[in-house]
Amino acid sequence: MVTHLIFDLHALSQVSSLYTENMTKIGLFYGPQEGNVEKVAKLVASKIENVDLVKVKEVDANAFDAYDNIILGISTLGKHTWASDNEGNDWDQFLPKMNGIDLKGKKVAIFGLGDHIAYADFFVDAMGELFEVVKKTGATVVGSVSDEGYEFNESRAFIDGKFVGLPVDEDFEEDMTEERVDNWLKIILPEMK
Numbered sequence: 001m002v003t004h005l006i007f008d009l010h011a012l013s014q015v016s017s018l019y020t021e022n023m024t025k026i027g028l029f030y031g032p033q034e035g036n037v038e039k040v041a042k043l044v045a046s047k048i049e050n051v052d053l054v055k056v057k058e059v060d061a062n063a064f065d066a067y068d069n070i071i072l073g074i075s076t077l078g079k080h081t082w083a084s085d086n087e088g089n090d091w092d093q094f095l096p097k098m099n100g101i102d103l104k105g106k107k108v109a110i111f112g113l114g115d116h117i118a119y120a121d122f123f124v125d126a127m128g129e130l131f132e133v134v135k136k137t138g139a140t141v142v143g144s145v146s147d148e149g150y151e152f153n154e155s156r157a158f159i160d161g162k163f164v165g166l167p168v169d170e171d172f173e174e175d176m177t178e179e180r181v182d183n184w185l186k187i188i189l190p191e192m193k
Helices: 004-026 035-047 063-065 092-098 125-136 174-190
Strands: 026-030 051-055 069-077 107-113 140-142 167-168
Touching: 004 107, 026 035, 035 051, 035 063, 035 107, 035 140, 035 174, 051 107, 063 092, 092 125, 107 125, 107 174, 140 174, 167 174
Parallel strands: 026 051, 026 069, 069 107, 107 140, 107 167
Antiparallel strands: none
16 A cells, blocks of 8 residues: 555656646757857757757757747848848748747747848848747747847837847857846746746
8 A cells, every 4th residue: 555655656746747847848949050049049048947959950840839938049141141042041941831830828939140230230130030920820929128238220120119039149249148148038937937
């Protein structure tokens, strides 16, 4: 009888742990898989418990099914190249896979890399493009950021007085990245419980 009770408590503990893990696990999907986006994705992941780093180049959109909380990382090449047939951009390959998927009930946060000097007129535009796609999935987008401390002319990611996610400029403001990530995580993590 005592052995049976110990087994039941152990099983209950495993189920409880699994439930908690599934509820708090975050999928951090990013691309391209090399360079500054990966660097920032790894920085974000190093500050979060229970996160999976996922390269969008290696998965289909059904990979989102495993997570209630999702972070997406993308880079902007500039508007003139974003819409081109650039097969080197992992998101160019992945975004069409998101058409028609249902992410209702999921929380999604986005960070985008951009260059506020060379691309001041298109600063983190890809983050805005990704935001539009995510909105159509029914997900709740969290983590908007004030433009305070940013210099840019225009951005498709700047909507209703805020960025739709976290802008990062590793080219000219690398020294500000960690602080920006820390402040952003204070916004998104309470939403992703």
